[in-house]
Amino acid sequence: MNIAADSTKPIYIQIAEWIENEIIADRFKSDEKVHSQYQLADLFNINPATAAKGLTILVDQEILYKKRGLGMFVAIKAKATIIKKRRSETLTRMAMELVLEARRLSVSEDELIQLIKRCEEEQ
Amino acid sequence: MKVIECQHVKKSYRKIHALEDITFQIEDHKITGLIGRNGAGKTTLLKILAGFVNEDTGDVRVFSNHPFNNLCVSANSILVDNQMSFPDSLTLADILEIAPSFYSKWDAQLAARLFHYFNLNPKQQHSKLSTGTRGTFNMIFGLATRCELTMFDEPTNGMDEAVRTDFYRALLKEYIAHPRTILISSHHLAEIEHLLEDILLIHKGKVVFHKSLEEVKEYAVGIQGPIEKVIEFTSQMEILHTKQMNDQLLYTVVKKDGPMNLEGVSTKPISPSDICMYITSDSKGGIDDVFN
Numbered sequence: 001m002n003i004a005a006d007s008t009k010p011i012y013i014q015i016a017e018w019i020e021n022e023i024i025a026d027r028f029k030s031d032e033k034v035h036s037q038y039q040l041a042d043l044f045n046i047n048p049a050t051a052a053k054g055l056t057i058l059v060d061q062e063i064l065y066k067k068r069g070l071g072m073f074v075a076i077k078a079k080a081t082i083i084k085k086r087r088s089e090t091l092t093r094m095a096m097e098l099v100l101e102a103r104r105l106s107v108s109e110d111e112l113i114q115l116i117k118r119c120e121e122e123q
Numbered sequence: 124m125k126v127i128e129c130q131h132v133k134k135s136y137r138k139i140h141a142l143e144d145i146t147f148q149i150e151d152h153k154i155t156g157l158i159g160r161n162g163a164g165k166t167t168l169l170k171i172l173a174g175f176v177n178e179d180t181g182d183v184r185v186f187s188n189h190p191f192n193n194l195c196v197s198a199n200s201i202l203v204d205n206q207m208s209f210p211d212s213l214t215l216a217d218i219l220e221i222a223p224s225f226y227s228k229w230d231a232q233l234a235a236r237l238f239h240y241f242n243l244n245p246k247q248q249h250s251k252l253s254t255g256t257r258g259t260f261n262m263i264f265g266l267a268t269r270c271e272l273t274m275f276d277e278p279t280n281g282m283d284e285a286v287r288t289d290f291y292r293a294l295l296k297e298y299i300a301h302p303r304t305i306l307i308s309s310h311h312l313a314e315i316e317h318l319l320e321d322i323l324l325i326h327k328g329k330v331v332f333h334k335s336l337e338e339v340k341e342y343a344v345g346i347q348g349p350i351e352k353v354i355e356f357t358s359q360m361e362i363l364h365t366k367q368m369n370d371q372l373l374y375t376v377v378k379k380d381g382p383m384n385l386e387g388v389s390t391k392p393i394s395p396s397d398i399c400m401y402i403t404s405d406s407k408g409g410i411d412d413v414f415n
Contacts, residue, residue, distance in 0.1 A: 010337055011317065038299050045292060047154055048299060049320040053337070 011046055015054030018044075020063065020082045023074055030076045034064060061085070124151045125184075126272055126304045127172060132181035134167055141167040143328035145181070149306070149321075151271075154298060156315055157308040159325040160403050165308040166204070168325070169276050172306070173202035185272060196272075198227070203265035204276035205258060209249040215260060216245035219267075226268040234267035237293065241286070254281035262290055266297050274306040279314070291318055312396040322395065326403040339395040347374045348388030356388060364401040366411070376401055 019035075022028045035043065040051035055072050058064040063078045075081070102112045127149040134142040142164045149155055159165050170176045171183055174190035174197060183190060190196040209218050219238065223229035238245070241259050252260060258281050265273055279287045295318055298305060309315050312322070322339050324331040334342070343363055346353055353373040364376040376393055393401075 010340055012337065041299055042296065045295060046317050047295075047320050047336075049153075050317075050336070 011044075011050050012053035012057065015040060015044065015046070015051055016057050019054070019058060020086075023063070023078050024082055026079075028074050030074050030078065032074050033070070034072050034074060036071055125149065126151045126186060127306075128182070128184040128187075129168075130182040132168075132171065132183055133179045134164075134171065134176070135179060140328055142171075142178070145325070145328070145330055147323055147330055147333045149304060149323075151304050152302040153320045154305045154307070154318055155321045155323055156312060156319040157306055157323050157325070158310070158312050158399050159308075160310065163325050163403070164328040165325065166276055169202055169204070169274050169306070169308060172272075173200055173274060175202070198225075199270055200272035200274065201226075201265050201268045201270045202274045202276065203261045203278055205254070205261070205280060207261050207264075211248050211250055214246050214248060215243060218249065218264070222264065222267070226270065228269035230267050230269055233297070234263055237263040237266070241289075255283060255286065258282050259286055259290075262293075266293060269301055269303065272304045272306070274308075276308045277310075278307065279309075279311075287314070291315065294318065312399055313394070316395060322399070324399050324402065331402055336395060339398060340392065341379060342395075343376050343393045343398050343401070344379050345374060345376045345391040345393050346385065346388050347372060347391065349373070352387050356385065363398070364404070 019028065022034075028034050034055075037048045037052040037055060040046070040054070041048040044051070055064060059066055059072070061081065062075055063081055064072045065075050066072055098112070107115075125148050127147075129145050129147055132142055132145040133140075145164070145168060157165050157168070167176070171178050172185055172190060174185070174193055177191040185193075185196045186199060188195050190200075213221070215238075219231070219234050222234070223231065238260075241263070243256065243260060243263075249257065249260065258278065262275070262278055265275060265278075279290060282290065291314075294305070294307075307315055307318075316336065319336050321333065321335050323333045332339075332342075346356060347368065348356075349371055350367075350373040353375050357375050357377050360377040360380060362375055362377055366374045368374050376397075
């Protein structure tokens with residue numbers, strides 16, 4: 001993944017999302033150590049303080065936990081927590097945007113559902 | 124620990140007020156971007172911090188010392204700019220060889236590796252280099268000193284795109300491996316944004332703000348919508364920039380001030396680079412107004 005400095009999303013949020021994606025994809029497993037702020041800074045070419053901020057928000061959400069002097073580790077329920085959070089926040093927001101755009105373009109509810117079904121089949 | 128402390132610093136050259144009133148502090152091991160328009164006072168400020176010129180009034184402390192004519196500051200700091208000069212009797216190789224006698228933490232291995240990577244000619248004289256190559260050599264020199272306070276004044280002027288990218292990458296890698304306090308001046312914020320922790324914005328010799336990059340991203344918001352509506356919304360706010368899109372639409376950038384109820388208009392985040400540009404522009408309009 002590339003970090004886009006000019007994106008509307010703050011860089012530390014993009015870092016947090018990247019780690020979440022790695023956890024969902026089972027590349028970081030429960031109780032495994034994740035990258036340090038310095039490894040993330042090197043990997044994504046960003047300031048280590050920014051990378052640390054990304055890690056901190058995941059600690060605050062109990063997706064990661066800190067072991068003193070050892071680094072950051074994936075919480076046991078991390079994957080479930082992320083999925084739950086994304087379903088209730090991210091997916092709902094995206095659905096809202098979809099409905100709004102459909103209304104702007106006068107796409108009916110039935111047409112919209114048909115469209116989603118078609119997309120499902122193509123995947 | 125505070126590496127730099129400035130209190131009401133002023134400096135004039137004859138009748139020109141280069142610095143009007145500069146007050147800020149920088150903690151150790153941070154990368155700070157010194158941002159400002161041409162003539163804002165960036166170079167003067169860096170020269171005072173490096174001890175090259177003396178301030179008129181105010182108090183300047185670098186490692187708790189007054190930098191002008193101070194040996195401790197000279198030995199532990201470096202200012203990399205395009206005015207760096209080395210004696211013509213020395214070749215580039217000679218310069219790298221004697222450098223450790225001036226800088227105790229000099230990393231000869233790093234200097235040699237970068238020197239080789241950028242294909243510099245060891246037999247050349249510093250004054251005979253092209254602008255871009257001289258900039259590259261100065262950057263190598265600056266990084267290899269490992270000075271606790273490392274300052275770059277417009278370091279990428281004259282460098283081509285590939286060298287710029289390499290330079291910023293080398294700077295970050297060096298910082299990760301050997302943290303130090305770094306100050307980079309630039310009028311190209313977008314180019315260095317990803318490296319920075321803090322931004323120090325100066326305009327006409329004064330500090331506009333000193334904030335973390337994330338705070339700067341939250342500093343302002345763009346509002347676009349029907350003209351009357353936007354004017355109504357922004358009547359109590361500090362307007363940084365406005366642009367009339369067409370007969371009905373108005374786009375205004377305002378300083379964010381708590382939560383806002385923005386029904387009927389659309390909002391857009393403003394990049395730090397645009398925020399700095401809007402704040403430091405003299406007229407509230409823009410280049411378009413010249414042509415109207």
